Amino acid sequence: MPEDFGTFTEAEIAGLAQDVQIPELAGISPTERFVRQISELVALRLAAGETKGVSIILRSDALESDIEGRNCERFPYLRNGQDAISSKIFISNAMLGLAYAVSIEGANDEMEAVQKAGLGSLPALLIDWRGDTPRATLYCSGVNNPEDIQDVYLTETDITPEDLKAGLDEFYTKRLRTPSLVVQGHSMRIWGTPAQGLPAERPEERIQGVLMNFLFARYSRFDVRAEVVTEDGRLDIKIFAKLFDSKGDKIVKNVWVLELKTLTDRTSTGSVVGATVVDEALQKGLTQAISYKDADHINQAALCCFDMRASDVGDADVFSKISQEANDNEIHLWRWYLYRSAEASRDAKRADRVAS
Numbered sequence: 245m246p247e248d249f250g251t252f253t254e255a256e257i258a259g260l261a262q263d264v265q266i267p268e269l270a271g272i273s274p275t276e277r278f279v280r281q282i283s284e285l286v287a288l289r290l291a292a293g294e295t296k297g298v299s300i301i302l303r304s305d306a307l308e309s310d311i312e313g314r315n316c317e318r319f320p321y322l323r324n325g326q327d328a329i330s331s332k333i334f335i336s337n338a339m340l341g342l343a344y345a346v347s348i349e350g351a352n353d354e355m356e357a358v359q360k361a362g363l364g365s366l367p368a369l370l371i372d373w374r375g376d377t378p379r380a381t382l383y384c385s386g387v388n389n390p391e392d393i394q395d396v397y398l399t400e401t402d403i404t405p406e407d408l409k410a411g412l413d414e415f416y417t418k419r420l421r422t423p424s425l426v427v428q429g430h431s432m433r434i435w436g437t438p439a440q441g442l443p444a445e446r447p448e449e450r451i452q453g454v455l456m457n458f459l460f461a462r463y464s465r466f467d468v469r470a471e472v473v474t475e476d477g478r479l480d481i482k483i484f485a486k487l488f489d490s491k492g493d494k495i496v497k498n499v500w501v502l503e504l505k506t507l508t509d510r511t512s513t514g515s516v517v518g519a520t521v522v523d524e525a526l527q528k529g530l531t532q533a534i535s536y537k538d539a540d541h542i543n544q545a546a547l548c549c550f551d552m553r554a555s556d557v558g559d560a561d562v563f564s565k566i567s568q569e570a571n572d573n574e575i576h577l578w579r580w581y582l583y584r585s586a587e588a589s590r591d592a593k594r595a596d597r598v599a600s
Contacts, residue, residue, distance in 0.1 A: 273457055274303065274305070274338040275303060275338070275367045275382070275384065275461065276457050276460045276461045277338045277339065278301075278303045278336075278338040278339075278340075278367065278369070279369060279382060279396055279460075279461045279464050280460070280464050281323065281338070281339055281340045282301055282340070282369050282371075282380075282398075282464070283396075283398050283464035283465050284323075285322070285323055285325055285329070285340065286371060286378055286380075286398045287325075287398075287399075287465070288324075288325025289325055289328070289329060290378070290399075291325075292325065292326075294328065294329065294330055294373055294378075295328065295330050295331075295373070296330065296373050296374045297330030297331035297373050297374070298330065298331065298353070298354050298370065298371065298372050298373065298374070299329045299330050299331070299332055299333075299334070299354075299370070299371040299373070300332075300333045300334070300354045300355070300358060300368055300369070300370050300371075300387075301329075301333075301334045301335075301336060301340075301343075301368065301369050301371070302333070302334065302335040302336070302346075302358065302363055302366040302367070302368045303336065303337070303338055303366060303367040303368070303369075304335050304336065304337060304366055305337075305338075307335065307336070307337050307342065307344075310335060310363065310366070311335060311344050311346075314344075314346060314347075314361065315346075315347040315349075316335075316344035316345060316346055316347070317344065317345040318342075318343075318344055319334065319342075319343040319344060319345055320342055320343075322334065322336065322340050322342075322343040323339070323340035323341065323343075329371075330371075330373050331354075332345050332348075332354075333345065333346040333348055333354055333357055333358060333361075334346070335363065335366070346358075346361055346363070347361075354370070355370070355387050358387050359387060359388065363386075364386050364387045364388035365385065365386040365388055365389075366386050367382070367383065367384060367385065367386060368382075368383040368386055368387050369381070369382050369383075369396065370382075370383065370387075371398070377398075377399055378398050378399075379395075379398075380395070380396040380397075380398050380464075381393050381394070381395060381396065382394045382395075382396050382461055392418070394414070394418075394458070394461060394462060395411075395414075395462060396461060396462060396464055397462060397463050397464060397465065397466075398464060398465060399465055402499075403463060403466070403483065403499055403500060405544065405546075405576055408500065408546070409576070409578060411458075411459070411462050412455075412548065412578065412580075413580075415455060415458045416580040419454060419458070420434065420451070420454075420550065420580065420582055421580075421582065421583060421589055422582075422583050422585065422586045422588075422589045423435045423438040423584070423585065423586075424586050433450070434447050434450050434451060434552075434582065435447075435552075435582075435584075436512050438584040438585065439584060439585065440510075440514070441508075441509060441510045441552070441553075441554055441584060442510050442511075442512060442513075442514060443506065443508050443510065443511075443512055443552050444512060445512040446512075447506045447508070447512075447550075447552065448504055448505065448506045448550075451504060451506065451550055452470055452480055452481065452504055453470075455481070455504075456468055456470055456481065459481070459483065463483065465485065466483050466484065466485045466499065467483070467484050467485065467486065468481065468482070468483050469481070469482050469484070470482075479501050479503065479532065479536040479540065480501075480502055480503050480504045481500075481501070481502040481504070482498065482500070482501050482502075482540065482542065483499045483500040483501075483502070484496055484497060484498045484499055484542075485497045485499060497543075498540055498541055498542040498543060499542070499543055499544065500542065500543070500544050500545065500546070501533065501536045501537055501540065501542045501544075501545045501546075502545075502546055502548050503529050503532045503533040503536065503545070503546070503547050503548065504529075504548050504549075504550070505525050505526065505528075505529040505547065505548070505549045505550070506549075506550045506551075506552055507522050507525065507526075507549055507550070507551045507552060507553055507562070508522075508552045508553060509522075509552075509553040509554055522553075523565060526547075526549070526562070526563070526565070526566055527565070527566060529547045529549070530547055530566045530569060530570055530575060533545045533546070533547045533570075533575045534573045534575060537573075537575070544574070544576070545574075545575050545576070546575065546576035546577070546578055547570065547575055547576070547577050547578070548578050548579075548580075549562065549577075549578065549579040549580070550579075550580055550582055551579055551580065551581045551582065552582045554584075556581040556592070559577070559579050562579055563577045563579070
């Protein structure tokens with residue numbers, strides 16, 4: 245008997261969700277919404293010829309409290325792009341619905357001014373206008389923590405395989421490499437009991453959710469969507485851009501499809517996962533990447549594997565049975581090994597240094 249949700253069944257809700265589709269901004273955090281809104285603002289300011297300098301925009305969840313008693317200038321229409329923003333510090337809500345400029349008197353630079361103002365723990369996007377194109381850095385937990393940063397792309401440049409791989413490496417290093425990093429990054433737990441090698445239930449979906457937020461912030465001028473329905477099934481993550489052609493007509497440029505697989509030797513309940521099951525998952529992942537790339541007319545595709553098994557056997561061994569077919573179909577094969585403890589991660593880093 246189907247489970248009931250009020251007057252609707254689970255099947256009816258699932259059917260409606262498939263027909264309507266999940267909104268592109270659904271599930272992303274306030275910081276990612278904040279970054280997306282600023283990327284729209286930067287596009288407007290580029291067109292207006294923004295002068296050189298550095299801007300910092302801080303995200304506040306309690307705007308009126310954070311500006312209380314401060315020397316601030318009110319900017320109610322900042323998001324419209326009519327106000328110059330270089331060489332200024334703004335504090336705003338996530339959607340730039342209301343913003344204030346914070347005084348930088350008595351500070352050597354904008355970052356120092358933020359810290360002196362006691363606002364160094366607020367998420368901040370720093371925009372450097374001094375080059376040919378603006379460069380941006382997201383301070384995820386504020387400028388007081390310069391280790392927790394992420395590059396943000398504010399223009400619709402092509403996403404090369406090298407750049408995407410570097411971004412995914414950064415995501416892995418900061419959010420997935422050890423169980424403690426997952427917790428520190430406020431991510432959904434990937435492990436159930438890491439010491440015993442037990443993943444959480446549906447680890448692939450959990451990684452997908454965290455990765456979506458990371459990609460959404462890094463590539464702020466692109467759209468990132470999960471579980472996209474194609475004629476061949478549902479692809480895990482698609483990166484695309486809404487652009488205009490030479491005639492000014494709207495077009496959609498499909499840039500990347502990412503197929504995600506977690507490789508485990510235990511289920512969340514402790515059952516053993518055999519090597520043949522892992523091989524089948526890799527074969528299925530490659531088939532999906534090839535199929536979705538063709539079906540949705542996508543430029544590039546990658547099979548992204550997150551290895552949670554007891555031993556790190558290396559990329560060559562893991563991909564040995566699919567590497568030739570992947571190469572023939574121009575599918576990138578990428579893998580990251582998830583350590584079960586910080587100590588194991590440190591030991592691996594030491595071994596790599598000795599080997600080099």
